[in-house]
Amino acid sequence: MTESSVHPALWPAPHASGAVDATVTVPGSKSVTNRALVLASLASEPGWLRRPLRSRDTLLMAEALRAMGVGIEETISSSSTASGEPGITGEAWRVIPAGLHGPATVDVGNAGTVMRFLPPVATLADGPVRFDGDPRSYERPLTGVIEALRALGARIDDDGRGALPLTVHGGGALDGGPVAIDASSSSQFVSALLLSGPRFNQGVEVRHTGSTLPSMPHIRMTVDMLRAVGAQVDEPETGGEPNVWRVSPSALLGRDLTIEPDLSNAQPFLAAALVTGGKVTIPDWPERTTQPGDALREIFTAMGGSCELTERGLTFTGTGRIHGIDVDLGEVGELTPGIAAVAALADSPSTLSGVAHLRLHETDRLAALTKEINELGGDVTETADGLHIRPRPLHGGVFHTYDDHRMATAGAIIGLAVEGVEIENVGTTAKTLPDFPDMWTGMLGA
Numbered sequence: 001m002t003e004s005s006v007h008p009a010l011w012p013a014p015h016a017s018g019a020v021d022a023t024v025t026v027p028g029s030k031s032v033t034n035r036a037l038v039l040a041s042l043a044s045e046p047g048w049l050r051r052p053l054r055s056r057d058t059l060l061m062a063e064a065l066r067a068m069g070v071g072i073e074e075t076i077s078s079s080s081t082a083s084g085e086p087g088i089t090g091e092a093w094r095v096i097p098a099g100l101h102g103p104a105t106v107d108v109g110n111a112g113t114v115m116r117f118l119p120p121v122a123t124l125a126d127g128p129v130r131f132d133g134d135p136r137s138y139e140r141p142l143t144g145v146i147e148a149l150r151a152l153g154a155r156i157d158d159d160g161r162g163a164l165p166l167t168v169h170g171g172g173a174l175d176g177g178p179v180a181i182d183a184s185s186s187s188q189f190v191s192a193l194l195l196s197g198p199r200f201n202q203g204v205e206v207r208h209t210g211s212t213l214p215s216m217p218h219i220r221m222t223v224d225m226l227r228a229v230g231a232q233v234d235e236p237e238t239g240g241e242p243n244v245w246r247v248s249p250s251a252l253l254g255r256d257l258t259i260e261p262d263l264s265n266a267q268p269f270l271a272a273a274l275v276t277g278g279k280v281t282i283p284d285w286p287e288r289t290t291q292p293g294d295a296l297r298e299i300f301t302a303m304g305g306s307c308e309l310t311e312r313g314l315t316f317t318g319t320g321r322i323h324g325i326d327v328d329l330g331e332v333g334e335l336t337p338g339i340a341a342v343a344a345l346a347d348s349p350s351t352l353s354g355v356a357h358l359r360l361h362e363t364d365r366l367a368a369l370t371k372e373i374n375e376l377g378g379d380v381t382e383t384a385d386g387l388h389i390r391p392r393p394l395h396g397g398v399f400h401t402y403d404d405h406r407m408a409t410a411g412a413i414i415g416l417a418v419e420g421v422e423i424e425n426v427g428t429t430a431k432t433l434p435d436f437p438d439m440w441t442g443m444l445g446a
Protein backbone atom coordinates (compact mmCIF):
# COMPACT_ATOMS: atom_id res chain seq x y z
CA MET A 1 0.00 0.00 0.00
CA THR A 2 2.02 3.00 -1.18
CA GLU A 3 0.32 6.37 -1.30
CA SER A 4 1.22 8.58 -4.26
CA SER A 5 2.90 11.80 -3.18
CA VAL A 6 0.86 13.95 -5.56
CA HIS A 7 -2.82 14.10 -4.62
CA PRO A 8 -4.90 14.15 -7.76
CA ALA A 9 -8.20 15.97 -7.39
CA LEU A 10 -10.71 14.71 -4.85
CA TRP A 11 -13.99 13.49 -6.34
CA PRO A 12 -17.04 14.10 -4.14
CA ALA A 13 -18.74 10.71 -4.19
CA PRO A 14 -22.43 11.33 -4.93
CA HIS A 15 -24.76 10.67 -2.02
CA ALA A 16 -28.00 8.89 -3.02
CA SER A 17 -31.06 10.90 -2.10
CA GLY A 18 -33.38 7.95 -2.69
CA ALA A 19 -33.67 4.49 -4.18
CA VAL A 20 -31.82 4.14 -7.50
CA ASP A 21 -33.77 2.87 -10.49
CA ALA A 22 -31.50 2.48 -13.48
CA THR A 23 -30.34 0.35 -16.37
CA VAL A 24 -26.56 0.38 -16.68
CA THR A 25 -24.75 -0.97 -19.74
CA VAL A 26 -21.38 -2.24 -18.58
CA PRO A 27 -18.44 -2.48 -21.02
CA GLY A 28 -16.67 -5.74 -21.89
CA SER A 29 -14.80 -7.99 -19.50
CA LYS A 30 -11.14 -7.18 -18.89
CA SER A 31 -10.27 -10.82 -18.34
CA VAL A 32 -12.06 -12.04 -21.48
CA THR A 33 -10.74 -9.19 -23.65
CA ASN A 34 -7.11 -9.74 -22.66
CA ARG A 35 -7.31 -13.52 -23.11
CA ALA A 36 -9.00 -13.04 -26.48
CA LEU A 37 -6.25 -10.64 -27.59
CA VAL A 38 -3.54 -13.15 -26.68
CA LEU A 39 -5.29 -16.12 -28.29
CA ALA A 40 -6.13 -14.18 -31.46
CA SER A 41 -2.50 -13.05 -31.73
CA LEU A 42 -1.28 -16.65 -31.48
CA ALA A 43 -3.81 -17.97 -34.04
CA SER A 44 -3.00 -19.00 -37.58
CA GLU A 45 -5.67 -16.74 -39.13
CA PRO A 46 -7.19 -13.32 -38.41
CA GLY A 47 -9.99 -12.97 -35.87
CA TRP A 48 -12.45 -10.42 -34.47
CA LEU A 49 -13.18 -9.18 -30.98
CA ARG A 50 -16.53 -7.41 -30.76
CA ARG A 51 -17.44 -5.06 -27.91
CA PRO A 52 -13.95 -5.35 -26.41
CA LEU A 53 -13.17 -3.44 -23.24
CA ARG A 54 -11.19 -0.27 -24.03
CA SER A 55 -9.41 0.55 -20.79
CA ARG A 56 -5.85 0.99 -19.59
CA ASP A 57 -5.28 -2.77 -19.06
CA THR A 58 -6.61 -3.82 -22.46
CA LEU A 59 -4.95 -0.98 -24.38
CA LEU A 60 -1.62 -1.95 -22.76
CA MET A 61 -2.20 -5.54 -23.88
CA ALA A 62 -3.01 -4.47 -27.45
CA GLU A 63 -0.01 -2.12 -27.58
CA ALA A 64 2.33 -4.85 -26.32
CA LEU A 65 1.15 -7.34 -28.93
CA ARG A 66 1.48 -4.69 -31.65
CA ALA A 67 5.06 -4.04 -30.45
CA MET A 68 5.76 -7.74 -31.15
CA GLY A 69 4.35 -7.45 -34.69
CA VAL A 70 0.65 -8.37 -34.35
CA GLY A 71 -1.81 -6.25 -36.34
CA ILE A 72 -4.67 -4.94 -34.19
CA GLU A 73 -7.06 -2.63 -36.00
CA GLU A 74 -9.81 -0.78 -34.18
CA THR A 75 -12.99 -0.41 -36.22
CA ILE A 76 -16.65 0.33 -35.80
CA SER A 77 -18.23 -2.70 -37.37
CA SER A 78 -21.67 -3.96 -38.26
CA SER A 79 -20.85 -7.28 -39.85
CA SER A 80 -22.48 -10.56 -38.93
CA THR A 81 -20.84 -13.07 -36.61
CA ALA A 82 -19.02 -16.16 -37.85
CA SER A 83 -21.91 -18.30 -36.65
CA GLY A 84 -24.27 -16.36 -38.89
CA GLU A 85 -26.09 -14.61 -36.06
CA PRO A 86 -27.56 -11.19 -36.76
CA GLY A 87 -25.04 -8.40 -37.16
CA ILE A 88 -23.67 -6.78 -34.04
CA THR A 89 -22.97 -3.11 -34.42
CA GLY A 90 -20.36 -1.50 -32.25
CA GLU A 91 -16.69 -1.29 -31.70
CA ALA A 92 -14.62 -4.23 -32.89
CA TRP A 93 -10.95 -5.08 -33.03
CA ARG A 94 -9.58 -7.08 -35.94
CA VAL A 95 -6.52 -9.06 -34.90
CA ILE A 96 -4.08 -10.10 -37.61
CA PRO A 97 -1.49 -12.54 -36.28
CA ALA A 98 2.07 -12.37 -37.57
CA GLY A 99 5.48 -13.84 -36.78
CA LEU A 100 6.33 -12.42 -33.36
CA HIS A 101 9.31 -10.08 -33.31
CA GLY A 102 11.92 -8.72 -30.96
CA PRO A 103 13.47 -6.40 -30.06
CA ALA A 104 10.35 -4.96 -28.50
CA THR A 105 9.44 -3.22 -25.29
CA VAL A 106 6.28 -3.85 -23.30
CA ASP A 107 4.75 -1.54 -20.69
CA VAL A 108 2.63 -3.72 -18.41
CA GLY A 109 1.34 -0.78 -16.34
CA ASN A 110 -0.10 -2.53 -13.29
CA ALA A 111 -2.04 -5.11 -15.29
CA GLY A 112 -1.67 -8.62 -13.87
CA THR A 113 -2.93 -10.08 -17.13
CA VAL A 114 -0.27 -8.25 -19.19
CA MET A 115 2.66 -8.93 -16.83
CA ARG A 116 1.76 -12.66 -16.51
CA PHE A 117 0.25 -13.59 -19.89
CA LEU A 118 2.88 -11.97 -22.15
CA PRO A 119 6.28 -13.34 -21.04
CA PRO A 120 5.27 -16.81 -22.36
CA VAL A 121 4.20 -15.18 -25.66
CA ALA A 122 7.54 -13.35 -25.82
CA THR A 123 9.46 -16.66 -25.76
CA LEU A 124 8.04 -17.20 -29.27
CA ALA A 125 9.42 -13.89 -30.59
CA ASP A 126 12.61 -13.87 -32.61
CA GLY A 127 14.48 -11.45 -30.35
CA PRO A 128 14.55 -9.81 -26.92
CA VAL A 129 11.37 -8.42 -25.38
CA ARG A 130 11.86 -6.04 -22.48
CA PHE A 131 9.06 -5.83 -19.85
CA ASP A 132 8.64 -2.89 -17.49
CA GLY A 133 5.70 -1.25 -15.73
CA ASP A 134 4.38 0.88 -12.86
CA PRO A 135 6.37 0.79 -9.59
CA ARG A 136 3.73 -1.53 -8.09
CA SER A 137 4.31 -4.06 -10.89
CA TYR A 138 7.82 -4.66 -9.43
CA GLU A 139 6.20 -5.94 -6.24
CA ARG A 140 3.57 -8.20 -7.76
CA PRO A 141 4.48 -11.92 -7.88
CA LEU A 142 5.86 -13.25 -11.15
CA THR A 143 8.29 -15.97 -10.02
CA GLY A 144 5.96 -18.79 -11.02
CA VAL A 145 5.93 -17.61 -14.64
CA ILE A 146 9.65 -16.80 -14.83
CA GLU A 147 10.83 -20.04 -13.24
CA ALA A 148 8.42 -22.13 -15.29
CA LEU A 149 9.51 -20.56 -18.57
CA ARG A 150 13.16 -21.14 -17.68
CA ALA A 151 12.38 -24.77 -16.91
CA LEU A 152 10.65 -25.04 -20.29
CA GLY A 153 13.73 -23.75 -22.13
CA ALA A 154 13.46 -19.93 -22.11
CA ARG A 155 16.27 -17.45 -21.44
CA ILE A 156 15.12 -14.62 -19.16
CA ASP A 157 17.19 -11.86 -17.53
CA ASP A 158 15.77 -10.35 -14.38
CA ASP A 159 17.41 -8.72 -11.40
CA GLY A 160 17.31 -11.96 -9.40
CA ARG A 161 14.11 -11.14 -7.47
CA GLY A 162 11.86 -13.11 -9.80
CA ALA A 163 9.91 -9.97 -10.66
CA LEU A 164 9.74 -7.10 -13.13
CA PRO A 165 11.57 -5.49 -14.87
CA LEU A 166 12.91 -8.30 -17.05
CA THR A 167 13.90 -9.28 -20.57
CA VAL A 168 12.68 -12.44 -22.29
CA HIS A 169 15.16 -13.46 -24.99
CA GLY A 170 12.74 -14.93 -27.48
CA GLY A 171 14.26 -17.71 -29.57
CA GLY A 172 11.40 -18.02 -32.09
CA ALA A 173 10.11 -21.20 -30.39
CA LEU A 174 9.99 -22.89 -26.99
CA ASP A 175 10.37 -26.59 -26.19
CA GLY A 176 7.57 -26.64 -23.60
CA GLY A 177 6.60 -29.88 -21.81
CA PRO A 178 5.94 -30.61 -18.11
CA VAL A 179 6.52 -28.00 -15.41
CA ALA A 180 5.65 -27.62 -11.71
CA ILE A 181 4.75 -24.26 -10.19
CA ASP A 182 3.29 -22.84 -6.99
CA ALA A 183 0.43 -20.63 -8.13
CA SER A 184 -0.95 -19.92 -4.65
CA SER A 185 -0.14 -16.22 -5.04
CA SER A 186 -1.94 -15.86 -8.40
CA SER A 187 -4.05 -18.05 -10.65
CA GLN A 188 -2.68 -15.97 -13.53
CA PHE A 189 0.55 -18.05 -13.44
CA VAL A 190 -1.44 -21.09 -14.56
CA SER A 191 -3.49 -19.15 -17.11
CA ALA A 192 -0.35 -17.56 -18.56
CA LEU A 193 1.36 -20.89 -19.28
CA LEU A 194 -1.80 -22.50 -20.66
CA LEU A 195 -2.65 -19.63 -23.03
CA SER A 196 0.64 -19.90 -24.96
CA GLY A 197 0.87 -23.68 -24.42
CA PRO A 198 -0.53 -24.74 -27.82
CA ARG A 199 2.30 -22.86 -29.52
CA PHE A 200 5.09 -24.58 -27.55
CA ASN A 201 6.76 -27.48 -29.42
CA GLN A 202 5.57 -30.08 -26.91
CA GLY A 203 2.60 -28.12 -25.58
CA VAL A 204 2.63 -27.71 -21.81
CA GLU A 205 1.73 -29.65 -18.68
CA VAL A 206 1.31 -27.38 -15.65
CA ARG A 207 1.30 -28.97 -12.20
CA HIS A 208 0.29 -26.69 -9.33
CA THR A 209 2.19 -27.69 -6.17
CA GLY A 210 1.00 -25.03 -3.69
CA SER A 211 -1.53 -25.64 -0.93
CA THR A 212 -4.16 -23.21 -2.23
CA LEU A 213 -5.09 -21.93 -5.68
CA PRO A 214 -7.14 -18.72 -5.89
CA SER A 215 -9.55 -17.56 -8.59
CA MET A 216 -10.52 -20.94 -10.09
CA PRO A 217 -13.22 -19.37 -12.31
CA HIS A 218 -10.45 -17.44 -14.09
CA ILE A 219 -8.61 -20.71 -14.82
CA ARG A 220 -11.89 -22.17 -16.13
CA MET A 221 -12.19 -19.08 -18.34
CA THR A 222 -8.71 -19.81 -19.75
CA VAL A 223 -9.58 -23.45 -20.42
CA ASP A 224 -12.94 -22.60 -22.06
CA MET A 225 -11.43 -19.93 -24.26
CA LEU A 226 -8.56 -22.21 -25.33
CA ARG A 227 -11.04 -24.94 -26.27
CA ALA A 228 -13.13 -22.43 -28.21
CA VAL A 229 -10.15 -21.71 -30.49
CA GLY A 230 -9.50 -25.40 -31.09
CA ALA A 231 -6.93 -26.25 -28.40
CA GLN A 232 -7.02 -29.62 -26.68
CA VAL A 233 -6.94 -29.20 -22.91
CA ASP A 234 -7.03 -31.88 -20.20
CA GLU A 235 -7.87 -30.49 -16.80
CA PRO A 236 -8.94 -31.57 -13.31
CA GLU A 237 -12.58 -30.51 -13.62
CA THR A 238 -13.33 -32.80 -16.55
CA GLY A 239 -11.72 -35.92 -15.17
CA GLY A 240 -8.02 -35.03 -15.29
CA GLU A 241 -5.49 -35.40 -12.51
CA PRO A 242 -6.04 -32.91 -9.62
CA ASN A 243 -4.01 -29.70 -9.99
CA VAL A 244 -2.69 -30.66 -13.44
CA TRP A 245 -3.54 -28.98 -16.74
CA ARG A 246 -2.28 -30.27 -20.10
CA VAL A 247 -2.44 -28.38 -23.40
CA SER A 248 -1.44 -30.20 -26.58
CA PRO A 249 0.56 -28.47 -29.31
CA SER A 250 -1.75 -27.25 -32.07
CA ALA A 251 -2.59 -24.40 -34.40
CA LEU A 252 -5.29 -22.04 -33.11
CA LEU A 253 -8.35 -20.80 -34.98
CA GLY A 254 -9.16 -17.14 -35.55
CA ARG A 255 -12.59 -16.49 -34.00
CA ASP A 256 -15.33 -13.95 -34.14
CA LEU A 257 -15.97 -13.35 -30.46
CA THR A 258 -18.39 -10.98 -28.76
CA ILE A 259 -17.05 -10.05 -25.34
CA GLU A 260 -19.43 -10.37 -22.35
CA PRO A 261 -19.95 -7.36 -20.07
CA ASP A 262 -17.49 -7.21 -17.17
CA LEU A 263 -19.50 -8.63 -14.28
CA SER A 264 -16.93 -7.51 -11.69
CA ASN A 265 -17.36 -3.98 -12.99
CA ALA A 266 -21.12 -4.45 -12.69
CA GLN A 267 -20.56 -4.91 -8.95
CA PRO A 268 -20.73 -1.26 -7.81
CA PHE A 269 -23.97 -0.73 -9.74
CA LEU A 270 -25.60 -3.83 -8.24
CA ALA A 271 -24.32 -2.68 -4.86
CA ALA A 272 -26.11 0.63 -5.42
CA ALA A 273 -29.43 -1.22 -5.65
CA LEU A 274 -28.62 -3.07 -2.43
CA VAL A 275 -27.47 0.02 -0.52
CA THR A 276 -30.30 2.34 -1.58
CA GLY A 277 -33.12 -0.22 -1.64
CA GLY A 278 -33.44 0.41 -5.37
CA LYS A 279 -33.34 -1.52 -8.63
CA VAL A 280 -30.57 -1.83 -11.21
CA THR A 281 -30.64 -3.79 -14.47
CA ILE A 282 -27.44 -4.85 -16.24
CA PRO A 283 -28.25 -5.74 -19.88
CA ASP A 284 -26.52 -8.69 -21.60
CA TRP A 285 -25.75 -10.53 -18.35
CA PRO A 286 -24.69 -13.95 -19.70
CA GLU A 287 -26.77 -17.01 -18.87
CA ARG A 288 -23.62 -19.08 -18.52
CA THR A 289 -20.21 -17.61 -17.80
CA THR A 290 -16.88 -18.33 -16.16
CA GLN A 291 -16.63 -14.76 -14.87
CA PRO A 292 -16.35 -14.62 -11.07
CA GLY A 293 -18.75 -11.67 -10.98
CA ASP A 294 -21.62 -14.08 -11.60
CA ALA A 295 -21.23 -15.08 -7.92
CA LEU A 296 -22.66 -11.66 -7.01
CA ARG A 297 -26.13 -13.00 -7.71
CA GLU A 298 -25.75 -15.32 -4.73
CA ILE A 299 -23.58 -13.12 -2.51
CA PHE A 300 -25.65 -9.93 -2.79
CA THR A 301 -28.87 -11.94 -2.46
CA ALA A 302 -27.53 -13.34 0.82
CA MET A 303 -26.77 -9.75 1.87
CA GLY A 304 -30.37 -8.72 1.46
CA GLY A 305 -31.46 -8.24 -2.16
CA SER A 306 -33.03 -10.39 -4.82
CA CYS A 307 -32.27 -10.86 -8.48
CA GLU A 308 -33.91 -11.98 -11.64
CA LEU A 309 -32.24 -12.97 -14.90
CA THR A 310 -34.45 -12.29 -17.92
CA GLU A 311 -33.91 -11.46 -21.58
CA ARG A 312 -33.55 -7.82 -20.45
CA GLY A 313 -30.53 -8.75 -18.37
CA LEU A 314 -29.94 -9.13 -14.65
CA THR A 315 -32.21 -7.05 -12.46
CA PHE A 316 -31.11 -6.70 -8.89
CA THR A 317 -33.47 -5.26 -6.31
CA GLY A 318 -32.55 -4.14 -2.82
CA THR A 319 -34.79 -3.77 0.21
CA GLY A 320 -32.83 -1.03 1.97
CA ARG A 321 -31.67 -3.53 4.61
CA ILE A 322 -28.21 -5.04 4.26
CA HIS A 323 -27.10 -8.13 6.18
CA GLY A 324 -23.56 -9.10 7.06
CA ILE A 325 -22.09 -12.23 5.50
CA ASP A 326 -19.54 -14.89 6.36
CA VAL A 327 -18.03 -15.93 3.05
CA ASP A 328 -14.90 -17.47 1.55
CA LEU A 329 -13.97 -15.28 -1.42
CA GLY A 330 -10.95 -17.32 -2.55
CA GLU A 331 -12.56 -18.11 -5.90
CA VAL A 332 -13.74 -14.56 -6.51
CA GLY A 333 -11.10 -12.41 -4.82
CA GLU A 334 -11.51 -9.42 -7.11
CA LEU A 335 -15.02 -8.90 -5.67
CA THR A 336 -13.65 -8.33 -2.14
CA PRO A 337 -13.38 -4.51 -2.10
CA GLY A 338 -17.00 -4.05 -3.25
CA ILE A 339 -18.30 -6.65 -0.80
CA ALA A 340 -16.31 -5.06 2.04
CA ALA A 341 -17.85 -1.67 1.22
CA VAL A 342 -21.38 -3.08 1.36
CA ALA A 343 -20.54 -5.04 4.54
CA ALA A 344 -19.43 -1.82 6.24
CA LEU A 345 -23.02 -0.54 5.77
CA ALA A 346 -24.76 -3.73 6.94
CA ASP A 347 -26.84 -4.43 10.06
CA SER A 348 -24.55 -7.22 11.31
CA PRO A 349 -20.84 -8.16 11.16
CA SER A 350 -19.15 -9.89 8.21
CA THR A 351 -16.14 -12.15 7.85
CA LEU A 352 -14.50 -12.29 4.43
CA SER A 353 -11.92 -15.09 4.14
CA GLY A 354 -9.75 -16.96 1.61
CA VAL A 355 -8.16 -13.81 0.19
CA ALA A 356 -4.66 -13.51 1.70
CA HIS A 357 -3.32 -13.15 -1.86
CA LEU A 358 -5.09 -9.77 -2.14
CA ARG A 359 -2.14 -8.30 -0.24
CA LEU A 360 -0.28 -8.55 -3.58
CA HIS A 361 -2.97 -7.16 -5.87
CA GLU A 362 -3.01 -3.58 -7.28
CA THR A 363 -2.29 -2.54 -3.70
CA ASP A 364 -2.42 -4.45 -0.41
CA ARG A 365 -6.21 -4.52 -0.54
CA LEU A 366 -6.69 -5.91 2.97
CA ALA A 367 -4.61 -3.13 4.52
CA ALA A 368 -6.11 -0.45 2.27
CA LEU A 369 -9.73 -1.42 2.97
CA THR A 370 -9.08 -1.63 6.71
CA LYS A 371 -7.41 1.77 6.85
CA GLU A 372 -9.84 3.65 4.62
CA ILE A 373 -13.08 2.27 6.11
CA ASN A 374 -11.74 2.81 9.64
CA GLU A 375 -10.81 6.42 8.81
CA LEU A 376 -14.49 7.00 8.03
CA GLY A 377 -15.36 5.69 11.51
CA GLY A 378 -15.61 1.98 10.68
CA ASP A 379 -14.38 -1.03 12.61
CA VAL A 380 -12.50 -3.39 10.30
CA THR A 381 -9.71 -5.74 11.33
CA GLU A 382 -7.42 -7.80 9.14
CA THR A 383 -7.35 -11.54 9.71
CA ALA A 384 -4.71 -13.95 8.39
CA ASP A 385 -6.66 -14.42 5.17
CA GLY A 386 -9.26 -11.68 5.00
CA LEU A 387 -11.27 -9.08 6.86
CA HIS A 388 -13.59 -8.92 9.82
CA ILE A 389 -16.04 -6.02 9.44
CA ARG A 390 -18.24 -4.73 12.28
CA PRO A 391 -20.56 -2.05 10.89
CA ARG A 392 -20.62 1.29 12.70
CA PRO A 393 -22.09 4.65 11.77
CA LEU A 394 -19.68 6.17 9.24
CA HIS A 395 -18.86 9.81 8.55
CA GLY A 396 -17.46 11.69 5.56
CA GLY A 397 -13.78 12.05 4.74
CA VAL A 398 -11.17 11.33 2.09
CA PHE A 399 -11.13 7.74 0.80
CA HIS A 400 -7.67 6.99 -0.60
CA THR A 401 -7.39 4.61 -3.53
CA TYR A 402 -3.68 3.66 -3.75
CA ASP A 403 -3.94 3.51 -7.57
CA ASP A 404 -6.46 0.68 -7.22
CA HIS A 405 -9.59 0.87 -9.39
CA ARG A 406 -11.56 -1.35 -7.02
CA MET A 407 -10.71 0.84 -4.01
CA ALA A 408 -12.20 3.79 -5.93
CA THR A 409 -15.45 1.96 -6.69
CA ALA A 410 -15.61 0.65 -3.10
CA GLY A 411 -15.38 4.24 -1.84
CA ALA A 412 -18.15 5.30 -4.22
CA ILE A 413 -20.44 2.59 -2.81
CA ILE A 414 -19.90 3.89 0.73
CA GLY A 415 -20.47 7.45 -0.51
CA LEU A 416 -24.00 6.52 -1.59
CA ALA A 417 -24.96 6.05 2.06
CA VAL A 418 -22.53 8.38 3.82
CA GLU A 419 -22.45 12.10 3.10
CA GLY A 420 -19.16 13.86 2.48
CA VAL A 421 -17.01 10.98 1.16
CA GLU A 422 -14.37 12.20 -1.27
CA ILE A 423 -12.50 9.75 -3.48
CA GLU A 424 -8.86 10.54 -4.07
CA ASN A 425 -7.86 9.80 -7.70
CA VAL A 426 -11.11 8.39 -9.03
CA GLY A 427 -9.28 8.44 -12.39
CA THR A 428 -7.60 5.19 -11.35
CA THR A 429 -10.84 3.44 -12.43
CA ALA A 430 -9.46 3.85 -15.99
CA LYS A 431 -7.59 0.58 -15.39
CA THR A 432 -10.77 -1.32 -16.25
CA LEU A 433 -13.67 1.18 -16.41
CA PRO A 434 -12.66 4.60 -17.77
CA ASP A 435 -16.21 5.99 -17.76
CA PHE A 436 -16.94 5.09 -14.15
CA PRO A 437 -17.60 8.63 -12.76
CA ASP A 438 -20.05 9.46 -15.58
CA MET A 439 -21.74 6.07 -15.40
CA TRP A 440 -22.14 6.51 -11.64
CA THR A 441 -23.69 9.96 -11.82
CA GLY A 442 -25.79 8.79 -14.78
CA MET A 443 -27.15 5.90 -12.70
CA LEU A 444 -28.13 8.38 -9.99
CA GLY A 445 -29.90 10.56 -12.54
CA ALA A 446 -27.60 13.46 -11.72
Ligand SMILES: O=C(O)C1=C[C@@H](OP(=O)(O)O)[C@@H](O)[C@H](O)C1
Residues within 6 Å of the ligand: 030, 031, 032, 112, 113, 185, 186, 187, 188, 191, 214, 215, 218, 219, 333, 334, 357
Ligand atom coordinates in the same frame (compact mmCIF):
# COMPACT_ATOMS: atom_id res chain seq x y z
O1 LIG B 1 -6.91 -14.17 -14.94
C1 LIG B 1 -7.52 -13.12 -14.72
O2 LIG B 1 -8.06 -12.46 -15.63
C2 LIG B 1 -7.63 -12.66 -13.32
C3 LIG B 1 -7.35 -13.51 -12.29
C4 LIG B 1 -7.40 -13.10 -10.87
O3 LIG B 1 -6.06 -12.90 -10.43
P1 LIG B 1 -5.44 -13.58 -9.11
O4 LIG B 1 -5.57 -15.06 -9.22
O5 LIG B 1 -4.03 -13.08 -9.10
O6 LIG B 1 -6.26 -13.03 -7.97
C5 LIG B 1 -8.19 -11.81 -10.67
O7 LIG B 1 -8.05 -11.33 -9.37
C6 LIG B 1 -7.76 -10.76 -11.68
O8 LIG B 1 -8.49 -9.58 -11.51
C7 LIG B 1 -8.03 -11.26 -13.09
Ligand SMILES: C=C(OP(=O)(O)O)C(=O)O
Residues within 6 Å of the ligand: 110, 111, 112, 113, 334, 361, 362, 406, 432
Ligand atom coordinates in the same frame (compact mmCIF):
# COMPACT_ATOMS: atom_id res chain seq x y z
C1 LIG C 1 -6.60 -8.10 -9.37
C2 LIG C 1 -7.04 -7.40 -10.41
O1 LIG C 1 -6.36 -7.13 -11.54
P1 LIG C 1 -5.07 -7.73 -12.25
O2 LIG C 1 -5.53 -8.26 -13.56
O3 LIG C 1 -4.14 -6.57 -12.42
O4 LIG C 1 -4.48 -8.80 -11.36
C3 LIG C 1 -8.41 -6.81 -10.40
O5 LIG C 1 -8.84 -6.32 -11.47
O6 LIG C 1 -9.09 -6.81 -9.36
